[in-house]
Amino acid sequence: MAAPPPSSPSPPPAAAAAATQQTQPQPQPQTPFYELVKGNSGLEKVLLRGTRGFSAEVYLYGAQVTSWKNDHAEELLFVSSKAIFKPPKAIRGGIPICFPQFGTHGNLEQHGFARNRLWTIDDNPPPLPVNPAIKSFVDLILRPSDEDLKIWPHSFEFRLRVALGPNGDLSLTSRIRNTNTDGRSFSYTFAYHTYFSVSDISEVRVEGLETMDYLDNLKGKERFTEQGDAIVFESEIDKVYLAAPSKIAIIDHEKKRTFVLTKEGLPDAVVWNPWDKKAKAMQDFGDGEYKHMLCVEPAAVEKPITLKPGEEWKGRLALSAVPSSYCSGQLDPLKVLQG
Numbered sequence: 001m002a003a004p005p006p007s008s009p010s011p012p013p014a015a016a017a018a019a020t021q022q023t024q025p026q027p028q029p030q031t032p033f034y035e036l037v038k039g040n041s042g043l044e045k046v047l048l049r050g051t052r053g054f055s056a057e058v059y060l061y062g063a064q065v066t067s068w069k070n071d072h073a074e075e076l077l078f079v080s081s082k083a084i085f086k087p088p089k090a091i092r093g094g095i096p097i098c099f100p101q102f103g104t105h106g107n108l109e110q111h112g113f114a115r116n117r118l119w120t121i122d123d124n125p126p127p128l129p130v131n132p133a134i135k136s137f138v139d140l141i142l143r144p145s146d147e148d149l150k151i152w153p154h155s156f157e158f159r160l161r162v163a164l165g166p167n168g169d170l171s172l173t174s175r176i177r178n179t180n181t182d183g184r185s186f187s188y189t190f191a192y193h194t195y196f197s198v199s200d201i202s203e204v205r206v207e208g209l210e211t212m213d214y215l216d217n218l219k220g221k222e223r224f225t226e227q228g229d230a231i232v233f234e235s236e237i238d239k240v241y242l243a244a245p246s247k248i249a250i251i252d253h254e255k256k257r258t259f260v261l262t263k264e265g266l267p268d269a270v271v272w273n274p275w276d277k278k279a280k281a282m283q284d285f286g287d288g289e290y291k292h293m294l295c296v297e298p299a300a301v302e303k304p305i306t307l308k309p310g311e312e313w314k315g316r317l318a319l320s321a322v323p324s325s326y327c328s329g330q331l332d333p334l335k336v337l338q339g
């Protein structure tokens with residue numbers, strides 16, 4: 001498949017078609033890195049197609065990844081059957097982006113406004129070093145509107161690259177730049193609010209967060225230290241693990257699948273499952289769906305990130321899904337996390 005270099009992605013098909021009509025002789029259409037199509041409620045979404053059938057989808061609304069499939073066309077992310085694809089509600093599932101505020105750590109609406117704004121495709125992003133084997137990616141950008149500036153009075157450019165690697169790995173790279181012209185710094189908290197699809201929450205364990213300190217959102221953000229072994233799930237959980245390791249594994253015993261999450265620039269990791277009572281209280285979430293999802297969210301929560309004018313921050317999440325034969329202690333979690 002012939003593709004242009006990663007720093008200059010092809011225009012979307014409509015733009016490519018218009019360009020083709022004006023030039024003589026007609027060039028061969030390039031294979032685009034992505035395709036722009038209509039999704040739910042007429043909202044536009046980007047399709048990324050990798051080798052061997054790997055795929056991903058990203059809505060321009062929220063720059064939200066809503067699908068990531070492996071080479072057996074199995075969905076790896078959870079999206080609620082009751083998700084609402086209509087502004088101003090954020091889409092329930094996939095990978096919402098929490099910016100410029102995580103949760104209630106500030107005066108803005110819960111999780112900030114980036115997840116319910118319309119982003120645009122950035123056809124000419126500043127170069128970003130990438131693996132040359134990556135042929136399928138898209139760059140999106142968000143700048144604040146006049147309305148946004150009233151609620152958060154800072155000028156910024158938020159660039160997100162979503163890329164599908166040759167082995168089906170999914171990566172999200174955020175670059176946030178302070179473009180204030182009045183000399184003011186700004187601070188923000190952030191999360192990739194990743195909803196993983198799991199067979200049954202009672203069959204899942206998370207490796208890498210044991211012995212970590214955490215803030216418990218269910219206990220007024222009080223600080224505790226995680227005890228014992230890997231994390232298993234028997235009730236509601238809403239914890240912000242502090243200074244978590246760069247690799248975390250989510251092991252789904254029943255599916256025999258391990259998600260490996262690698263994070264850069266994001267010290268914390270939030271773990272959330274609403275369990276039965278909160279599930280029933282959410283209008284865009286099915287009553288029993290808490291059994292089939294788990295959020296593990298690379299984040300910067302405890303220490304907000306501060307940028308001076310002209311400064312840029314980068315935060316990256318890479319996800320892979322690997323078969324695992326974990327069954328009563330066969331898998332050495334250290335091999336997953338360090339291997």
Ligand SMILES: O=P(O)(O)OC[C@H]1O[C@@H](O)[C@H](O)[C@@H](O)[C@@H]1O
Nearest residue numbers: 103110111193217238270272297
């Ligand atoms: O319903 P929302 O705004 O998408 O938030 C869902 C959950 O997101 C998690 O990240 C938070 O830690 C929880 O406290 C919150 O309930």
